[in-house]
Amino acid sequence: MTTLLGSSELGAGAYRRLTNLRAHSGWRGIRRRPRMTAMVIALVAFLIVAAVEFRTSYIQSHLFSRLADRMHFHMGNGASEDIAFPAHGPFDTRLGYVQLPNYIAQLSREGFTIDRQARTSSTLQWFQSLGGFPPYREKTSAGLTLVGARGQPIFSYRDPAQIYLSYDDVPDLAVRSLLFVENRDLLSLRYPRRNPAVEWDRLGLALISFGASSDGERSPGGSTVATQMEKLRHSPRGRTTGPIEKLRQMTSASLRAYHSGLNTVDFRKQTVVDALNLIPLAGFRGHGEVIGLGDGLQLWYGADFASVNRALRTPARTGPELRRQGLALKQVLSLVIAQRRPAHYLGTGRDELEALTESYLRLMVAENIIGSDLGDAAIGARLTFNTTPPDAAPLSDSVAKAANALRLNLAKLIKTPSFYDLHRLDLTVETSIDRKAQAEATALLRSLREPEGLSELGLTGPRLLSGSAPAQVNYSFTLYERGAGSTHVRIQTDSLDGPLDVNAGTKLELGSTAKVRTLITYLNIVADLHDELRTRPSAELNRLVQQGDPLTAWAAGQLLENGDRGTAAIVDAAMEKKYSAGTGERFFTAGGMHRFANFNRRHGGQMTVSYALQQSVNLVFIRMMRDIVDYHLARIPGAAGIFERADHPRRDYYLRRFIDMEGRQYLARFRPQYRELDPTAIMSHVAERAKYLRPRLAAAFRTVRPDADFKQFSAFIRQWAKTPPDDEEGMRKLYATYAPDRLNLADRSYIADIHPLELWLAGYLYTHPGASWGDIVAASADVRQEAYLWLLKPNRFAGQNRRIRTMLEKQAFVPIHKDWQRLGYPFETLVPSYATAIGTSGDRPDALAELMGIVASGGYRSAPRLIDRLHFAEGTPYETVMKARPKAGVRVLRPEIAHAVRRGLVDVVENGTARRAYESVTAADGSAMMIGGKTGTGDNRHMRYGSGGRLVGSEARSRTATFAFFIGQRHFGTITAFVEGAEASQYRFTSALPAQLFTLLAPVIQQVIGDRSTAQPPAPAPAPAPTIRTDWQALLNRPNPLAANREGFGNPPSLLTSFDGWR
Template sequence: MSRFGWRHVFKFGVILAVIAGSAWGIAAEIRTSRLQALILSRFAQDFEFSVGAGASPSIYFPTAGPYNERLGYARLPSFIQSLTAGGFVIDRQAQLSPQLSSFITRGGFPVFHEKTQAGLRLLDRSGATLFHESYPGRVYPSFETVPSLVTDTLLFIENRELLDPRHPNRNPAVEWDRLATVIVDFVRQIGNPGLNIAGGSTLATQIEKYRHSPEGQTLNAEGKLRQMVSASLRAYLDGPDTTTVRRRIVTDYLNSTPLTARAGFGEVHGLGDGLWAWYGADFETVNRLLRAPAPAGLALTGSEIERRALAYKQVLSLLLAQRRPSFYLLSDGAALRRLTDTYLRLLAHAGIIDQGLRDAALAAELRFRQDRPTPAPVSFVERKAANAIRSRLLPMLGLPSLYQLDRLDLTVSTTLDDPVQEAVTGVLRQLRDRAYAETLGLTGPRLLDKGDPARVIYSVTLMERGPNANYVRLQADNLDRPLDINEGAKLDLGSTAKLRTLVTYLEIAATLHGRYGHLGREELAAVESDSSDPLTLWAVRHLSAAKDKSLAALLDAAMARRYSASPAERFFTGGGVHRFGNFDSADDGRVMSVAEAFRNSVNLVFIRMMRDIVAFHIAEGTDGAGALLADPEHPARRHYLERFADREGSDFLNRFYKDYRGRSPDEALNLLASRIRPKLERFAVIFRSVRPDADLDTFAAFLRERMPGADIDPATVGRLYEKHAPGRFNLADRGYLARVHPLELWLAAYLQTHPGASRSEMLAASDAERQAAYAWLFKTRRKSVQDTRVRTLLEEDAFVRIHRAWQRLGYPFDSLVPSYATAIGSSADRPAALGELMGIILNDGLRLPTIRIERLDFAVGTPYETALKRKLGKAERVLAPEVAATVRRALRDVAENGTARRIDGAFVGEDGAVIPIGGKTGTGDHRHVRYGAGRQLIESRVVNRTATFVFFIGERFFGTITAHVPGPEAAEYRFTSGLPAQLLKALAPTLQPLLATQAPTAVPTL
């Protein structure tokens, strides 16, 4: 052979050798993954992140994926935006390595050790757990806890080579033979579009898919590649050896595989929750049945075999259902049963299960549970504080439900003190027992002398004042329902309103001092001659005569100012004439100082004080209120009368609309006719007003129908038809003739042509009619009637200004009842709002934010970790310090000498000294009262009974304690505000450890 030929033969042989070597290398790599392990583990070791102070310059948040959405990772940008707008600042945040950052920006899923379980955790002030939810709820804590039968079954179905021990470096993200089959099937599908393609995903890539791919689905080849690459790199995070990782993949898959959603449970993830949600099977029991068939030498009984077989069949069905969970678990359970039976035979044929288990499982019947898998009952009493925190978190994060909140990967640090919380809750729960209540001194006159103690709801809130904020340390009650009476109810808290009234009274005194305190006698005399309200006149006269013109001196004089406590006077307020009584009739004939009246909670003094406050605001708000009332031609008078007509007319229309809405035109006409005395002319008026276009025959038929048996001749019918034709009488006159309110007549007519009109449409259409119905009011010869209406509106305007002052100090509602009775509780309140007012008073008039949540830690241990904390802020001055000091002294007097004197001396400091206490008591006997003509009492029905004590303890602590009985059962009780005061005294030993804690030095605030 020529030299040339040998050379070519040699080259050809080398090529064959290279090809053979490459084939052998590829085959070896497919089996062992050694080269992948070397390259990918070195690459993955640079995928790092750390947590640094402040906002991170290198953080990426996912935008899709069920796992990222459920745990809140995808919503972190919106959470951060909402929280920073609400007064939080980023304290710490994850910072990604350049390699991990680059990988994510190129489309990879963030590679780190992901959590299988997560959920909301609330911590108390010391870091102890107040509340914790974990989702999924039932998981395998480790690979070793998974029954081998479950592992073997899963691998047979999904990933048979995953745990092969011969190749420790194996890449769990790829099974090459399955991948090759899928590639071939893809090619075949091009020519045969209807061909079904077998899944090529390993467990590792399935986890990537259902966690991170949009909607948990593989949308295209690019998505599949992203899953494979991310799963491969995740497998080598800890080095080339993937033995432990592959076991973790099995555990993670079993714990997190999605099994659609179940009504009453929500989304179902993982085998454990799936068994409970779909079959009602206990996870621990199932695992015990599947671990070992029986001890050596013993045989299982027939019932045990059946239970084991059913447990295995349920597990197998859920492992298979993961392929199409909504179809198999919601749409076609029969298809799932058939598929499960097919796999039982395949598993037995492959030797995964024995024939006995196969036959018993085939005989077992798969039945989904019929009842809703409701969660275990939870005591609302025990969770009251935690539920209050959770409810506050919803608007802070912009979430619609607790369901979504509880599934976030979030830890929240609160200000609550869990040991004291539990101890107080324990006391409140035992108060259902009369014998226990008696040991605490809660029985006796004006306490629990009558009524079932089990019906009394108690609520206790305690806050601690810090330099920049108020900490909520305790929030407990014994109401085993979601309602929080401390913050969520509108309650008649009785004489606690006197505290707000006293503050308003003293604020007016401080305002007058600011205006006139620097003036000389001549200037003060000029002011006095122009003043009309009692408070301005008093302040000016006092300043003119006083040697000490300081604000503190004026406030002391205001507390010494005297009022009559007589109930004999009648008061025009709230649009009518009222009488008021004192709690203790011994006060009826006395004249006393404001300080004494506050100490002993004397009603009539505060009624008269509120009258002076209203007069001050009327004088402040209206130029020449006296002239307005004196002069019938005053230009502002008509404006007030028009306002009255509009307001009262709207009130009447709303009342009538409630009766008429939903009725047909005929029904509306018949209802109106049924409300008048049966007289021919009145029926004529309403018919011609309501149906002005009806002909004479229809009119006649209506009259004869309404007055059967009456001899109604045609001439009379014709005369009435013409007499009451449209336009003959105005609306007010027609109402008078028919003896119905003109606006009821108008509404019945309006609904003839607008039967489906809404309330707002009806009110918008009645503007002119409301004024027309009150045309009589504008006649100057009715001046006394006009004066009554004008005074009512002036009073309402004054209460609008008083309401603004109350709101500035934390009053929680949108309006006040425009009546002097607001001074003794008619406008209601909330214990929490009273607590906020007490905090202002204790803090020298500075309003501090009330804080329950200090810190939120999202996604701890992930590349998304973000911690936010409250940023420090400044207190808001809402009350003069001199006013706050004066009120504190008055509150202390109540506890030492007044209605709360039983509490004095209850708390002692570590040095043995008595801690001073101050507070205000209030008792609300809320009744539904109905009067008839001449103010005759028709009905007085008890709605609820409430007693409250708002207090401070020393210089740091303040709060409220409330006793409440809802419903008509409240009529059985006679307790007063002495009950909550006595309960606070009884709780003193329980609260003492909290009082002994170190005072906060810096408090994060809004």
């Protein structure tokens, strides 16, 4: 026993006490009781060992070290069966570890698969199953990182942003401040194996106080810094909810302390660093949650982290230096104290925080932690709080658009709409963006704002930039690369300031690029007709030639004349079919008569479809769209003979649908005039609309207020009429003449010269102020029909046919829209007008690029991907790597049609409107690569027409010019120039501008293509071509979309825009 006790650090004193005990008079009595003797010896030995253990942690170090050594993890291929994710904890939630199972499930649904994932040891699994926090080297700062296709950084966010990297970086005064407030013996070197998770004296006092307190949260804490770190990182809401949670924190902290060996000195130093880096300091307006001393100093005090550290580290020899050091110390100490109740101390309790900080400073002086001079300087300094929200870290212009697009795409993939939450995820994302090429393309587009140098670039002159301010013109550029199983976005940029992504977030009228979609729809119909008619007997084909719609008649004629030569032959023949390019015809479409013009006035007469595509001739595609619409009209069940027979059973159905539709449009047009008016103002506006003329005022008043008595009528007429009646008899005659029971709504509105639905709406809002659009639509159901009773009269046969044609035309555009959507058209509707063939329905640059990719690939559609790989929680037991699954392209276009369209688009570049782009890009061997594309110009205006189709006004809305292209079979994209607003009227550029810009971007494109230009992508696995047929009966049975309660439908058909001059 002497040897045992002597070898311990407390052995000598204990041995002397034991000798004195042996000499005690009662010792011999004890010897006579062997059992009692053994118990006393065991108790004494236990107390001695416990006393030694409490100070040295000798036994704990071995137990926890051996246990922690068995808790490890490693990465393996594929999904892990034994991985466990945390369920709570501020740190684990902020970094995304808690949500990681949801992210994995969501990404799996979006076409990603687990490539690699962490595998944990059985001991670690057991510990996690008990609720323990796994011991590993946790990150001090983490966040979202986006990297490009070649590993180049695009975006990086770290929270906290300013940290100490090591213990040596921390000023001694900052260490002393933390230890004095939280854990004074943490860095004691006397016991190198000491467990930093437990201080038995503090724990015992805390347990006694907790048991005696009615409010456990207000009792003194028994936590060491190491245990507090476990609480702040992993406990639910960062709080200790009871003894079990405290035991979990202490056990986890102990395992973490001994995870690297028996000696805990280095761990304790790192604990100091982590504690300062991860102090929770409430939330700051414009930033969110503040974590760590560095960010806290900047946000709460407006202090520079480096300057504060320099002041604390530099010996203070002068008065100013001492004052700087005193202020820095007070700021640091105050934040260390504030973390106890951060929302209070950094909010309404700032004075209390300052007083408490000064109390601690006096104690630090009294205990010689700091000198009195420094203490006086710190106490004399005042804490001045910052109120200015921080500026967001600026993104480089060269990558800002890519970073925004990638973050939006990522947020959608993992369903995390908040950038605040997204930025704080421990996640590295590998993307398809070529950062270097993106930066160069962005720099070029932005340089075009300056007039200097535009001439040298070949961008000035007719149909280019000339005279007007170039800074008003914005540009966008996309470039995609098709690979095996996926399509990669290599460049996606524009010259706009701000987060709006022109390529993916806008709807632009891109002019004649819509001719490609129209052409494909036309060729699809021809191919379908070939399949449908090729086995029909000659007699039936002859009948179709005479009685069929134009496309059916043409296809039947081809089969009669040439026989069945296959799909490719009839598609080629359709490309050589001739249409008139003449501009003299007026077209009834979208409810009105319209004229269209060609860009080149010399284009007229008959020409082939292929030549019209090459030269972008408008009227050919207008007539082609008319044929497409007629093809679908002929296949609407029950519509045959509807224009010839007045007793056709479907006429009334379509007329009433038209009345319902146009009635809603007019109500939506009138509503803004009355919506905000009170009843008095409504009557004032009605009087103004009636031009203050006595009969018109009378008819309007009796319609708006049919229940008003003679006295109210008389007051209104005398107030507003230019020439009221001279006597009461004249007034009563006026009152009776326009009574609702004598004249119907149409007659009264005719006399008032105000649309009947406007009068009804004024009356409804007079009695129902604030009525919603749904209320208006429901209440006006009958009156809308009443207002159009004139249309249902037998003598209105021609007018009825025009309205029926309008409704059938809308119905015919349903399968056209479905066909366009199959090829990536991004919007939910098409404008039911022939002008859709030349761009009036709008498009989006990225969707147009996707169409080019379908054509270039031979008819396969593969959805573009911005994100290739996601690496979550690197270096943790939750580490997961997910990558995009290769996915074979889906055939959406017959190969015969894709090849025909591709030939036509190559001809556009070699001989047509995109000639400037010819031979701009070369392959690795120096040969010119095949380039195809389509140009489009949109001079987009709001046109107002009077009676007889006379143009009475025109207002510029925007001007666009686009070149959609493909290069070889792998690369495709778009270039767009556009001006928004009334300023667009000052510009005359056409699609020649983006075609010329393509030549300037060719070196950037060449860089992306590199030496892969000669390699062909693996052919996608064939998927069956979809059957492009329309179930008309199903469409007829669908609910009428016009019956939905909506804010409005735009202008009535007579006010629709007419389109002119696209190319």
